Amino acid sequence: MSDSSRPSATLTAAQRKAVAELMRVSPVADELGERFAAAGHELHLVGGSVRDALLGRLGDDLDFATSAHPDETQRLLKGWAEAIWTTGAEFGTIGAARRGLRLEVTTYRAEAYDRVSRNPIVRYGTDLLEDLRRRDFAVNAMAVSVPGHRFVDPYSGLNDLAERRLRTPGKPEESFADDPLRMLRAARFAAQLNFTPAPEVVAAMTAMAADLGRITAERVRDEFVKLMCGADPVVGLRLLVDTGLADVFLPELPGLRLAIDEHAQHKDVYEHTLTVVRNAIRLEDEKDFVLRMAALMHDVGKPATKAVGADGRVSFHHHELVGARMTRARMKAMKFPKDVTADVSELVALHLRFYGYGRGEWTDSAVRRYVTDAGALLPRLHKLTRADCTTRNRRKAEQLYADYEALEQRIARIAAEEDLARVRPDLDGNAIMELLGLPPGPMVGKAWKHLKELRLERGPLDHDEAVAELRAWAKANGL
Structure with missing residues (x-):
């Protein structure tokens, strides 16, 4: 476990450059960090944002963890963010927009699950390391402090990133028991990022596949869509089948x-x-x-x-x-x-x-x-x-x-x-009603459908042909 109080010794020059590049293209992060520091709170860029920066694929969505509670976060964002949303407030997350970036700031968590219901019981934490421990995989359990840029990697996520490996911060059985959706997420990361789950992770996925049934259909669907839209969904699909997860939902x-x-x-x-x-x-x-x-x-x-x-x-x-x-x-x-x-x-x-x-x-x-x-x-x-x-x-x-x-x-x-x-009959409904003296009703629809079938069968008819065909149909139908 690397020292969380200083930059990891395993951070290469190229990786330092990646973190520096993240800060260069996202000065918004430092601005935000300064606001939180002035109020006596910690703020760290975390999870997928750090992982993607190190992979050179950072997008416009940034995830932060903070010691501030949601109401304090909202107060600090007010007057600085161009927009604020609180849809995730019950889970400790406040969203904001600034200079084309979408930011999500979440209070440190020490989540507990009752392992029966489909949603976590959110409990706020006070410590970054505790927050990182509850994350799904070690590659998502890295952090960069803002504005200090201190790199924190307590679970050797950087090594896993270099080897494109998926491990859980703690025992995979404990992690998947807390949130079985993480098993599906492992398959998604295999498809999206070409990561290979560690043998102990695959073993736990296989043994605990049935637990995925505890998760709502909507959460499973959303993860599955991300998997299918990955760079190589076949890798993830094979993992779902081999572990038995596909038997649960597909x-x-x-x-x-x-x-x-x-x-x-x-x-x-x-x-x-x-x-x-x-x-x-x-x-x-x-x-x-x-x-x-x-x-x-x-x-x-x-x-x-x-x-x-x-x-x-x-x-x-x-x-x-x-x-x-x-x-x-x-x-x-x-x-x-x-x-x-x-x-x-x-x-x-x-x-x-x-x-x-x-x-x-x-x-x-x-x-x-x-x-x-x-x-x-x-x-x-x-x-x-x-x-x-x-x-x-x-x-x-x-x-x-x-x-x-x-x-x-x-x-x-x-x-x-x-x-x-735009294959349509050569006469529209108004023309059919006028020619046959019909009021609006089902017979007009039947006549329209007959003319459409003729259009598909013979191609476009000129007006006189279409009228003649309509009258012949009407006569055959007793009109």
Whole structure:
């Protein structure tokens, strides 16, 4: 354990430079430290802010720990901060904004958990070392005093940072018993930062995986989203499956290990899925949770639809539709917003539609329906479909690539001719009511739907054709 009263002897010149750079780009921290010091309080930059500064990836969010209680913190921020928020006050945290930075100042904690309820019992502490001990991992248990810039590393987090290792300040069993979400956070850091949990941490995660069930769905969801948006979520996903954590909140993922892919070749559906996730990431323009989640869930319907034919071939008929239902149910259980759930499940439902295009069966009508059904999800569907091609057969892979290139070119051609982004009937509701003498009601909707189907099937109709088709439909329906 390094001496907390002076800079750590293990701090290299490069790391000192990183801390100095943090102070250079964040003079706000020193200003704030001076205000707290004048009032007789300590203030330290802590946790992820110190870790990220040493990694050279500091953002605009800074975390501080202080000996001041929340009401005193709020008083010290008043008149200095450009904005103050107190939504975290019950947990000892006061937020503020200053010069484009978001600051969170939290009173030293000596948290206690009853290990039954889903939230901590917050008890304020009086000592920085006590506060650092209650943090999740040693790499997050470092601090830099402001304005003095004294580096504090009581749990050798700096060494762990150099070795990209995750250890808990105390025994991992004690840490995870206090807050089981820390187990999921270990997987998140593996995905975000390419850190490797120490063997004792993995052992505790495996033994205590069921404890994650004590955590609210919302907290689990938020950590999982951060994991999925990490640099390499596959590393974190493997850790979740290997330790049994995924069984608690995402059992569909380990369930994929039970199904061999339809070609019975080199990989099972689980390995195929992880490959698709990585492929999708390579294709995205920016981090896209919806695309990544759709890639993760696209084949979850396979175990439930697996069948073996008389010839011994394995099939998964309609697994995309079953998978879409399973995806909606899982994301609802995890409390995802309805729009995010709808987008991910729709991509799962549509991900197989492309297959068959290369056989030459698609008419322009089929292309229009593909585009119309995908709607705003079409760019993501393009990426998901391409990502789903994981075959090692070079000839087959090249053919699939050529087929999808041809489809995209065909979509572009038809779109240019017909404005596919706004496929609507050639007559609107007002024109339908006027031509047929109908009042507003369900028959107008049925007529509109009939004309839309014609539009998808035949492309744009001129006005006279559309009127003739409408009248023919009305006659056939007794109008």
